[in-house]
Amino acid sequence: MAEQFAEPVRQHLYSLNLGPQHPSTHGVLRVLLTLDGEYIVEADPVIGYGHRGHEKMGENRTYLQFMPNTSRIDYLSGLLYNHGFCLAVEKLTGIEPPERARYIRVICAELNRISSHLLWFGTYLMDLGAFTPFLYCFDDRENILDILDRVSGSRLTYSYCRFGGVTRDIDDVFIEQTRAFVKRLRSRWKDYHNLVTKNVIFIHRTRDVGVIDKDLALRFGVTGPNLRAAGVPFDMRKVEPYEVYDRFDFEIPVGEKGDALDRYRVRLEEMEQSCRIIEQALDQLPDGPYRQERVRLKVKPPRGEVYFAFESARGQTAYYLVSDGSPYPYRCHVRVPSFGNLHCLTEVLRETLVADAISILGSIDIVVPEIDR
Amino acid sequence: MGYWKDIVVGGRSLVEGMRVTGRALFKPVVTVPYPRRRLEMSPAYRGHIELKVFPETGTHGCIACGTCQRVCPSGVIKVQGVKEHARSGKVATHYVIDFTRCSLCGLCVESCPTQTLQFSTEYELAGPSRWDGVVDLVQRMEESRS
Amino acid sequence: MTEAVTNTGGDWLRLIVGLILVLIFSQLNALFLVWLERKVAGHIQLRYGPMEVGPHGLLQTIVDGIKLVGKELITPFKADKKLFVIAPVLVFMPVLVPFLVLPFGPELIIRDMNVGLLLIFAFSTFSVLAILVGGWASNNKYALLGAIRSVAQNVAYEIPLLLSVMSVVLMVHSFKFSELVMAQQRIWFIFLQPVAAIIYFICATAETNRAPFDIPEAESELVAGFHTEYSGMRFGLFFLAEYTNMFIVCAVATSLFLGGWHGPFGFSLGIPGVVWFLAKTYFLLFVLMWFRWTFPRVRFDQLMNFSWKVLIPLSMLNLLVTALVLKFV
Amino acid sequence: MAARDEVVRRLREMLGEAALAPDEDYAKGVSWTVQVPAASLPEVLGVFKEAGFYLESMTGLDFQDTLEIVYHMNTYEPRSRMAVRVLCPHDGEVPSATGLYDSALWQEREVWEFFGVRFAGHPDLRPLLLPEDSTERPLRKTFGTVHAYRKREEIYG
Secondary structure, rough: OOOHHHOEEEEOOOEEEOOOOEEEEEEOOOEEEEEOOOOOEEEEEEEEOOOOOOOOOOHOOOOOHHHHHHHHOHHHHHHHHHHHHHHHHHHHOOOOOOOHHHHHHHHHHHHHHHHHHHHHHHHHHOOOOOHHHHHHHHHHHHHHHHHHHHHHOOOOOOOOOOOEEEEOOOHHHHHHHHHHHHHHHHHHHHHHHHHHHOHHHHHHHOOOOOOHHHHHHHHHHOOOOOHHHHHOOOOOHHHOOOHHHHHOOOOOOOOOOOOOOHHHHHHHHHHHHHHHHHHHHHHHOOOOOOOOOOOOOOOOOHHHHHEEEEEOEEEEEEEEEEOOOOEEEEEEEEEOHHEEEEOOOOHHHOOEEHHHHHHHHHHHOHHHHHHHH | OOOHHHHHHHHHHHHHHHHHHHHOOOOOOOOOOOOOOOOOOOOOOOOOOOOOOOOOOEEOOOOOOOHEEEEHHOOEEEEEEOOOOOOOOEEEEEEOOOOOOOOOOHHHHHHOOOOOOOOOOOOOOOOHHHHHHEEEEEHHHHHHHH | HHHHHHHHHHHHHHHHHHHHHHHHHHHHHHHHHHHHHHHHHHHHHOOOOOOOOHHHHHHHHHHHHHHHHHOOOOOOOOOOOOHHHHHHHHHHHHHHHHHHOOOOOOOOOOOOOHHHHHHHHHHHHHHHHHHHHHHOOOOOOHHHHHHHHHHHHHHHHHHHHHHHHHHHHHHHHOOOOHHHOOOOOOOOOHHOHHHHHHHHHHHHHHOOOOOOOOOOOOHHHHHOOHHOOHHHHHHHHHHHHHHHHHHHHHHHHHHHHHHOOHHHHHHOOOOOOOHHHHHHHHHHHHHHHHHHOOOOOOOHHHHHHHHHHHHHHHHHHHHHHHHHHHHOO | OOHHHHHHHHHHHHHHHHHEEEEEOOOOOOEEEEEOOOOHHHHHHHHHHOOOOOOOOOOOEEOOOOEEEEEEOOOOOOOOOOEEEEEEOOOEEEEEEOOOOOOHHHHHHHHHHHHHEEEOOOOOOOOOOOOOOOOOOOOOOOOOOOOOOOOOHHHOO
16 A cells, blocks of 8 residues: 555654553554654564563473463463463373363364454454444354353363363253354354445455565564465464364465455454364264373473474464473473564554554454563 | 446445444344343353362361462462361361462362362452452351351 | 614524523533434444433433543643643534524524525534644644544545535525525425435535544544543533534534425425424434444545545536536526 | 475585484474584574575573573474574573574564573664563573573483
8 A cells, every 4th residue: 555655755753652551552562653744664562561471480380380371371362372282281291182172172272263363353343443343243252252161161261271181071052052153153254244344444444454475474473364364374283283183174264465354354264164173073072081080280291392383363373391300391482473473563564554553453463461471 | 437336336335334233223232231130150160269068077178188279370279277186187277268369270179189179159259458359268168157 | 773772682682592592402412412322332232332320321421421520631741731721612612603503493593694504614614623723732642643634634525515515505596594495395405416415424424523534533543533632521522512513414414405394295294393303313413323333444545535536526526417407407 | 395305405414414303203393403503503594594484483491501592493384393402601692593584583682681692693682571671581590489400411411
């Protein structure tokens, strides 16, 4: 879009603090903008307002005690983070969870992914000035939270997974509710498309805005839907299938040029693919125990390290655990996707308008506490 | 011709959008006017912990072993127990939790060897003081029994 | 001599009574509209909206008003204090004037001026000045950006607004509201001038800074735009002015395109004219709210593009066609 | 896989066979581990850059005898993650990767503030997540309570 304007005159520059308290920075993020009129000459995201020291905490807690922390790193997809941490420790120690537990985890993780995307959808539209889709999404999302509440007992920070299983078995009501939810979500697409996707104002606000192409993504380590919108079919669930993802038939949606509209489309399509995974997992759900009984509360992995990457709602996430043989990790590093996704803003925001900055910031879907850790 | 087509298509899309919200205007409301209507908590709901009363003994089964105290990630729990006489096991006399620091992970409930911990379904826990979160569960149990 | 005195006396009386009525009506109307907006928004979003104070929350806005009066009036450090204080007054004053010429009913016009329509547009432009003053005086970059946007937007949208109104004026040969309305006794102008009506309504939305054209106060970009720094009743005045402004543009739309106090096609169905007028006006207000809770916000340059590339050519064309038809048919 | 093999071939030429350790069954989540002396880090990362790898993660490990910086490089192909490990003394310096990867700008700032590793050639070494005036190195084992402070060979030996 920027090419369409005349070359901005570099004089009377002034700086504007977008945040830390601002309606659309999604948490305590501050973007230091240098503006020329309404054009952004330079953008410098300032982060760290929500730094809680999760990595240091990880070194001071046993592996199991770190579990509640993981769902607080990214509170919107807490279950995905639980899941990933669980898999990382299981890989480190060699615990094999029973089949049923694997399926339960996948179903719940995908539900969590949908809820995270729905929330993104709502807040993104709110950034663009449409308030109503936000409430519609929350109506749908509430359904997921109710479903997950039934099994995990919590609505946001689940800590549902345990090494070698999950805390609670799912029942028939859960299965029924999940199927009903998938059906309901599919019937909602038409409304969403009529209200948002086809809307001419929305299309104009997002098309060709904030293009993150392949090259930029490579330089900044952008992953997740933002990378897939640029046309790279890179999804850890397909590339390095963990858990039982290799048994399901699903596609990785990709975009074409990586603008905000592509990112929007990719996320919407991803929700549909998650629905497919959930349906297949429910069909294949085996009977059996939901938790391995012999796992001690204080797991003691052998000396060594593991780097386990998985796909959270925002992109490629990884736990890097180093064990010295004690019940406490020697080092516990979390690779968070929003870190790279946000960093590329320094480049993407250049030569855009303030209004576009908000649109781009919303479209890359960051969770600030995840960056700050 | 693109100019006119854009106007027509764009205008149509706006009308479509208004139809969606217009229909919603007459749909039933989905929110709950909270203090007037309350929802049931789910069976798995994780509130703060409380001591379970076993009908056989008429009291809790806490033996003050301290497993929950050690497993708690945030150091929320403090248990104290006494031995009635030299041969008998310990019985908890004080079981203090600081709910304000609890992250509701449920590790204490899972680790309890006598299964005497359970989640309460209470959810209106706001209080004017930070010490309102500090509760002695043994005392609480006795109050609820009487 | 005496006759002239009583005459002016009668005029004065009419004016004073009218002004008092206008003051009361505009306040009540604004409070009601705020409530209506929240209710409409609520039900569009599948929730209740205000429910607690009064039946269905009807008294909520009054309570909110009292709260606003009780709040501290904060003046930011290094703000231009005089202008900062004047701006809310400046924004509220001109919105009262148009009520003098609005035709609520056949006999319910306080002053039926022969330049009534012009008066309204002259004063509605005035509010831009107030916004500029308020935004500039705040010493806040968000407010300044909002003020700049507001001015540019108003300049761009005044033109198609007036052009679309001109085509109606051409048909009636008058700026007088009573004549404009009387000309629509048989058929409303919306059927004769649909393009002008649509353009007028779009521009009116932009004039009143309503979504999807609410870029001066775009809350997700500029926090609250030009009134970011205002608190208490100063903010309240901006707020009331916005809603009163909405009423005015909708009332003008009603009298220009929807037949004012007339029923459809000359059937009044025994309902008094003022009811017809208010019903139509509130319907238009409802549509404005419907817009706001449906659409995303347009971007600043798109807004300008839309005005200069679509609305202005279209309204020019419409005016030209009207003129030609009137001349040759 | 092609990109990975290409990198492995070139790194063998550059560093010799001993520096590379394969992990065929991907048990640690990386396919190859490359031990690199600090001086030749820019060339090694340059090889990765040319093969289309991105800097996925970068972190430090604090041992009694040394610090270790671990770079995880990945590309958009299955099972091609590689770890680059650089040893660095506690008050030492590591060449910066900012010229090659823009993402290193922030990740190096993070490692700098948490471990106190200076990156030579980094344009802007301010704290990123910590307050601007902080001088602590929180992830070093000398900060706060720690459970163990070990030598490197106790874990990897």
